Amino acid sequence: MTTETAYQSVGKRVPRLDALEKVTGRALFTADIELPRMLVARVVRSPLAHALIKGIDVSAARRVAGVRAIVTGRDAPYLYNMALRDQPFLTIERVRYVGEPVVAIAAEDEDAAAEAAELVRVEYEPLPAVLDPFAAMRPEAPLIHPRLGEYARDPSFTPLPGTNICNHFKLRKGDVEAAFRAAHEVFEDSYYSHPIQHCPLEPHAAIAQYEPASGQLTVWCSNQSPWFAADDLAAALGWPVHRVRVVCPYLGGGFGSKHGLKVEPVAVALALHTDGRPVKLVCSREEEFSATVVRGAVHIRLRTAVTREGAIIARQAEVVWDTGAYADVGPLLCRNGSYSVTGPYRIPNQWIDGYCVYTNKLVTGAFRGYGIMEMAFAYESQMDSIARALGIDPVEMRRRNLIKDGDETATGEVLYNVGLKAALEACARAMEWERPRPPGRGKAIVTTAKSSVAPSGSAAFVRLNDDGTVTVMVSTTEMGQGSRTVMAQMAAEALGARLEDVQVLAADTLFTPPDRSTSSSRSTFHMGNAVVQAAGDAREQLIKKASALLEAHPDDLEVRESRVFVKGVPDRYLTFRELAAVRPGVDMGPILGRGSFVPAGARPLDLETGQSPRITAFWLYTSQGVEVEVDRETGKVRVLRVVSVHDAGRSINPDACEAQIEGGVAQACSAALLEELVLDEEGRLLNPAFGDYLLATSKDVPPISPVIVEVPHAEGPYGAKGLGEGPTTGIAAALANAIEDATGVRIRELPLTPERVLRALKEKERSREEAT
DSSP, X not given: OOOOOSOSSTTSOOOOTTHHHHHTTOOOBGGGOOOTTOEEEEXXXXXXXXXXXXXXXXXXXXXXXXXXXXXXXXXXXXXXXXXXXXXXXXOXXXXXXXXXXXXXEXXXXXXXXXXXXXXXXXXXXXXXXXXXXXXXXXXXXXXXXXXXXXXXBOTTOOOOTTSSEEEEEEEEESXXXXXXXXXXXXXXXXXXXOOBOOOOSSOOEEEEEEETTTXXXXXXXOOSOHHHHHHHHHHHHTOOGGGEEEEEXXXXXXXXXXXXXXXXXXXXXXXXXXXXXXXXXXXXXXXXXXXXOBBOOEEEEEEXXXXXXXXXXXXXXXXXEEEETSOTTHHHHHHHHHHGGGOSBOOSEXXXXXXXXXXXXXXXXXXXXXTHHHHHHHHHHHHHHHHHHHTOOHHHHHHHHBOOTTOBOTTSOBOOSOOHHHHHHHHHHHTTTTSOOOTTEEEEEEEEEEEOOOSOOEEEEEEEOTTSOEEEEOOOOOSSSOHHHHHHHHHHHHHTOOGGGEEEOOEETTTSOOBSOSOTTOIIIIIHHHHHHHHHHHHHHHHHHHHHHHTOOGGGEEEXXXXXXXXXXXXXXXXXHHHHSOOTTOOOOOOEEEEEEOOTTOXXXXXXXXXXXXXXXXXXXXXXXXXXXXXXXXXXXXXXXXXXXXEOSSOSOHHHHHHHHHXXXXXXXXXXXXXXXOBOTTSOBSOOSTTTSOOOOGGGOOXXXXXXXXXXXXXXXXXXXXXXXXXXXXXXXXXXXXXXXXXXXXXXXXXXXXXXXXXXXXXHHHHHHHHO
16 A cells, blocks of 8 residues: 655665675675684673672683683673663673673684683572562562662663662553543453564674774674664773774674674673784574573553443553563663553553563563563453453454544653554455454454654765765664665665665764664664755755756756756756766865754653653554464464554555565564473573474464555655564464454463463363353
């Protein structure tokens, strides 16, 4: 349902510009990089979930031939994490989860590094491990971070020193108590979303090189956020950021796991002790599972008040986020996820508490959707339960409550350019909602909304080269989503260049200007605006230069197909190549366009009320439908089809949008039905490999129908909004609702495994028998 336009590049189904590199194996990833005299790193990790370090003996390891450096936390006493600076490069006094880095080794080859790692001896004094977030919240719980109150932090978060709560988010809106008293019915339910792994094909990798003579640190890494990483490293080391260069080649998937610092601090700790030799650290698949980050567990309690007609008038929620041993993005996830438990609905009265809680488990990082998959599982599951209890069709229930233009969000922001109704109606049509279901089958339709991270900014350069080609310089990273292609399309459109003349550079903080991150579906909107502005700046410079050379007024010139024409005189023009040169007689230097974008009016949330006039540049609006068949004998759920509808604002590249939708839906189906990280009672991960961790294959993915609706955003580049996270947000809830539609059983815990479905069916049968 994309709109045909007169644009030359925008809105076209352009093949991926990086496709040939990738299918021929020429694309360069961090692990592919080889540098002269490079050393190999190996990490000794904690076998305990919580313990004091009483001593470390590396004497035998140092004697291994080929070992060039061994470092511990005392050799690199630095803390990182922008939200809450609580995580050491290598642990110093205590370990807080199984897999935490304790000692790092740099050697000439992998064999020497592995041999040395085996010879390291660490003496531990075990401490009580806290693995349950509710137990961790109790006053008598052992403190995982006794110095919580001493950590540097972002002032927009509220840690509670003397507890294991590293952020308490509060949202207060309206008169909740009065609304509950006035309600026709009140529904109260609890939901649980499980921990899962991101499973990018490319493991985390970093190469660090410190040059003692210049004091310059260069880090090549598989990181979604090069400037974010550079800023964090510089702050940790106490250096100006110009001494830290971060280079990000292609990423083989990220899904949030490569946002911020992960393995980079360990590589840097070693590089500071190798006399200028670079050090490469590449995670094994087991380390990917047990020593990077995960999507942590979330517990949600919802209490919702409704009228007889189905209007939601109040919601009270408690959301407990298990952030694991360190904060990482947990405080931000707690804030953004918790205020989203409202869903895409008008609810005038709200009381929300979100708690980000330390446990002695794997660190929780960002995951595609940033908590909305978990929130939507709760609020959309309850939405169907409410609809059924009131005798209202679930789609109609959503129609009556959806946010529309001019409505306020839970945080007080007035919304415009809202594509929710268009998405819901398109989904209902595609799902043939009114058509009766055969026995044993169920259907469900859900709607979700997700904010993009804000306030945040992006900057871009667009440069004309001497041969007339165009180089776009951005710090957006290409990790499979097609960002280089989309940025090239927007630059070509705004500049008037041929798309084949445009190249987008890999992110390198030495050359590419600042950008917060490639995350939160923000790149097309934020960086796209910066690119369009930079290309427009370059276009003005082109016209000014062409005006002098063609002796024509600037208003009489037009730019297209990499040429500047005199309007109405098609044979009177100058090519970009002719205009790019620095030539005698023309008082203009090289053409370099500059652009930047920060959403106007975005403000941090009030810490006591969770209110702000604007918290984000745009929202992602999604409606998803599923049809399932449930085997009552085994509990197995077969997904027959998925319809995923997204308001893209304006689809810059429909092929890329549809690919994002298909990939996101497949990932969400896998997470909802199959995946789960399992820890034992000591905090050890029991399934740290694909042999034991169930992950959907291509044969498991159902037929997916991507649908794009376009409600242009007034501030978006060419009206575009972001899209990448939307496909993951509603699938778990839709599957749970469709299972209930097919069987009559409601499941409030993920994943939706055959065992869990079968247990619910048996419990329902047992209850029926007891009732008779």
